[in-house]
Amino acid sequence: MGRKKVDASAVSLTSLRAARLYRLLTLLRNGPQTRAALLRRLKLDVRGFYRDLESLRALGIEVNVGDDTKYTLVGEVDDALAKLPFPDPGLNVRDALQLSIGNSSAHRKLKQRVNSFLNGPRGGPNKPR
Template sequence: MGRKKVDAAAVSLTSLRAARLYRLLTLLGPGPQTRGFLLRRLKLDVRGFYRDLEALRTLDIKVTTTSDEARYALAGELDDALAKLPFPDPGLNVRDALELAKGSTAAHRKLKQRVNSFLNGPRGGPNKPR
């Protein structure tokens, strides 16, 4: 049975966990690292480490191990992995989001689409309280 692909935007991470996953990815970006090194740098126990690896798998970010499982490595490019890691809710208000969506880059367009979807509701009209 294949793994179900998950939209990164649909995965909710706390700010602390998202920051830790980011640090894990940046530690793995340059090349393979031992589990002990990663545990020390991330200040994690083994159980937390494996939970974070599972969270990355859920986001379709692959981390591989060497044949003797002594080292962990990021499969693919760091930039590709970071593109799949969701950013936690920054606590913006609607006015802030509208201001940030004014640019013309792909990121601006993505934000503008999400803001418009939020403001227009599921049926295309203004979102009104029920």
């Protein structure tokens, strides 16, 4: 039975789920883990665990299960963390503008998002209707 492909932008994460996925990735960084150990450490039931695995797959993060029924992260944890969206931090526009000042790739990415938001879809300032 084939898996259906899900668009990563369609994955919506609550702050609790994003934090749990982060913990799952950091646990897998330490090497292969059994499902029972992961369930215990994440305080999850089996259904929630498989939903989280599906969310990771939808984000392009691969987790394999081996012959010994241990789960393993495919690739580096840093690459996986780069694909894991950060939930809305609840910033106001002034905070976002202040955080976008800098020369790192993270600063530039935030600045681009802030400018896109502030300038609207037509390149001009957003005006209330």
